[in-house]
Amino acid sequence: MALAAKDLNVGDTYTECLVEDLKRTQIVMYAGSSGDYNPVHTDEKFTKEVAGYPSVFAHGMLTMGMTGRMVTNYVGDGRVTKYGDRFTSQVWPGDTLNATATVDDVTDGVVTLSVETTNQDGVVVLSGYANARVDT
Amino acid sequence: MAVNKFPVEGSHIMMFARSIADDNQIYYDEGYAATTEPGRVIAPPTFAQSSAQFDPDYFLRPKMDEDWFGSGKEATGIKREASSGGGGGGGGGLHAEQHFEYHRHVGPGDVLTAEVKPGKTWEKEGKRSGKLVFSETITEYRDQNGELVITARGVGVRTERPVDQ
Numbered sequence: 001m002a003l004a005a006k007d008l009n010v011g012d013t014y015t016e017c018l019v020e021d022l023k024r025t026q027i028v029m030y031a032g033s034s035g036d037y038n039p040v041h042t043d044e045k046f047t048k049e050v051a052g053y054p055s056v057f058a059h060g061m062l063t064m065g066m067t068g069r070m071v072t073n074y075v076g077d078g079r080v081t082k083y084g085d086r087f088t089s090q091v092w093p094g095d096t097l098n099a100t101a102t103v104d105d106v107t108d109g110v111v112t113l114s115v116e117t118t119n120q121d122g123v124v125v126l127s128g129y130a131n132a133r134v135d136t
Numbered sequence: 137m138a139v140n141k142f143p144v145e146g147s148h149i150m151m152f153a154r155s156i157a158d159d160n161q162i163y164y165d166e167g168y169a170a171t172t173e174p175g176r177v178i179a180p181p182t183f184a185q186s187s188a189q190f191d192p193d194y195f196l197r198p199k200m201d202e203d204w205f206g207s208g209k210e211a212t213g214i215k216r217e218a219s220s221g222g223g224g225g226g227g228g229g230l231h232a233e234q235h236f237e238y239h240r241h242v243g244p245g246d247v248l249t250a251e252v253k254p255g256k257t258w259e260k261e262g263k264r265s266g267k268l269v270f271s272e273t274i275t276e277y278r279d280q281n282g283e284l285v286i287t288a289r290g291v292g293v294r295t296e297r298p299v300d301q
Contacts (some may be wrong), residue, residue, distance in 0.1 A: 002173060010178055012156065015257040017156060018157070018281070026155070026157065029151075029154060029155040030156065032151070032155065033148070033152040033154070033155035033186060034152070034155070034185055034186045034188060034189075035186055035188035035189035035191075035194060035196075035197055036185075036188055036196050037196050037197050037198060037206075038196045038273055039206035041206065043206045043207050045207040045211050046206050046207040046211055046212055047206070048211075049211035049212075050206075050207075050212045051298060052297070052298035053299075053301075054301060060230070060231040060232075060234070061182060061185050061231065061234065062155070062156065064182050064234055065152075065155070065156035065158075065180065065181075065182040065185075066156050066157060066158075068154045068156070068180060068181040068182050069156055069157070069158040069160070069180070069183070072160065072180070072181065073160070076173065077160070077162050077172045077173055077174050077178065078172075078174035078178055078241045080181050080238060081171075081237070081238055082235070082236065082237050082238070083182075083235070083236050083238075084233070084234065084235030084236065084289075085233065085234060085235075086229060086233045087230075087232060087233065087234075090298050090299065101274075110201075121222050129205065
């Protein structure tokens with residue numbers, strides 16, 4: 001279902017839980033589908049001993065992809081016209097992520113959303129925006 | 137980096153959707169997709185990132201005839217200079233930002249090309265990781281008719297040392 005401009009108000013929010021207890025296997029799945037095989041995402045030994053991190057961590061694009069799912073669930077299929085994010089903190093195995101879209105503007109059949117994903121400690125891991133066509 | 141042929145395929149969209157834990161049937165089921173507004177299977181918004189699969193030189197994929205920096209017997213398959221610096225991501229730094237503009241949503245049957253152009257570079261002093269060097273790339277995805285379908289802008293960052301936790 002797509003959104004209609006008449007039903008939207010600035011400040012409206014939509015929230016989804018993206019993942020509870022992120023599994024390493026999910027990160028492996030993302031490496032396989034995206035083709036980004038950087039060992040810092042899947043290779044614990046390399047990541048600890050060479051890269052210097054406490055464990056493997058998720059691709060920023062995995063968090064962006066899951067957050068994009070929240071956006072498309074909200075605005076409807078094929079409606080997104082722009083989507084962009086900054087990766088503000090790393091996402092680790094075991095993390096639970098929630099994503100929220102907030103309506104910033106509705107003009108000329110386009111909704112502008114700010115998008116934010118936080119982890120179980122309230123840390124913002126992703127911050128961005130999306131534009132989508134809405135019914136007028 | 138350039139991708140001369142990125143065929144968008146249903147099975148790849150299915151695997152990609154699974155990998156982002158998205159069970160929207162528009163990514164899996166042609167029959168369902170026909171009942172939606174797009175009227176066909178489309179790719180999730182961030183799917184274009186998987187064009188890396190079709191880049192013959194993509195440096196974050198092991199190649200059969202080259203050493204790989206991930207672990208095997210040793211923690212890394214490549215010995216580096218001790219003074220090479222952190223790099224933070226272990227290979228090519230970290231991904232800092234990604235932006236997409238959709239001119240059309242692609243789906244199975246589309247055959248894309250991707251042309252990558254360098255963008256700006258800039259530096260910043262980071263509290264948790266020392267000096268940060270940002271670099272931007274613009275990727276233009278065109279379809280089989282030469283029409284621009286997605287414009288992507290990525291920002292990568294190299295850190296002086298791993299990000300403090």
